[in-house]
Amino acid sequence: MNAQAQITPPAIGEVWTGQGGIYAGIMPARGDAKPYHLILGEELGRFEWGPYDDESPATSLIDGQANTMALLEHGDYPAAKAAAAYASDGHNDFYLPAIAELYEIWLNLGYRDGYWLWSSSQRSAINAFHMHFDDGNQDLYGKDGELRVRPVRRLFIQ
Template identity: 45%
Template sequence: MNAQQQLTPPAIGEVWPGQGGIYGGLRQYPEGLCHVIFATEDVGRHAYGDYGVSTEATSRTDGRANTAILIARPGKHPAAIAAAAHTAEGHADFYLPAIGELHHGWQYAPESFNEEWYYLSSSQYSAHYAYYVGFGVGWLSYGVKGGERLVRPVRRFLQ
């Protein structure tokens, strides 16, 4: 496959060879319009962590920024640590998606996710709660930070 073929995205919801996962389409981020890639599989069920502690990981759109905040607190955020540790096809820039990024996945590639469980986001709701998405019905809600939920890493790169 040549470089041009690698940079031509597949249909949304399909695996993008060489990019580490499932193509989620385009989203606007602080750095510009980016391609979104969801890992092909979950990396287990993990807790958000730091129950009772408020962090600055409150972005509803930028999971990469949230994840950087969370993993700066070593050992305190199992879901963020698991997502950031994920690698695929040579890409090691995965992170725990923000609530808006998970909702984007539900909107455009819901068949790529487990409808039976909730997916944890990197977006903190409060010192005691974090946002999650239920893919079966598309619920955006929040739950106790200590509760384990599925984790699906995501990465992005400029268009």
């Protein structure tokens, strides 16, 4: 049994000591992806999603880590760049969550903070998905607009 399998998470909504943030629950398995723990980092401020009228490769609705890596390789995407630059408790593997990951966090934590967060999921060349953490509403917003960024990291369940 490896060390990762021996880790016991705290209650959902509690700070996970040594893991870089708040424990936001388990992201269920989807497709070929295994389930994993979601850890929510601090809010980083407001950023543009990225170039307006640019078709990016960040089209996954469920894999924010893959989206963030694709955005960093594709061009200048301030929200993804800010999330990927974040580090906490010695962890530097944070990323901009996909829209499904944000929804899972909202379901698990029951946040009612009343603000919009960018996801890493592109909808079109001009819009990306974002989520309202007051009522769970998901919508589109122009990529050149500024919304809040809150990075996440994942810890796989073994």
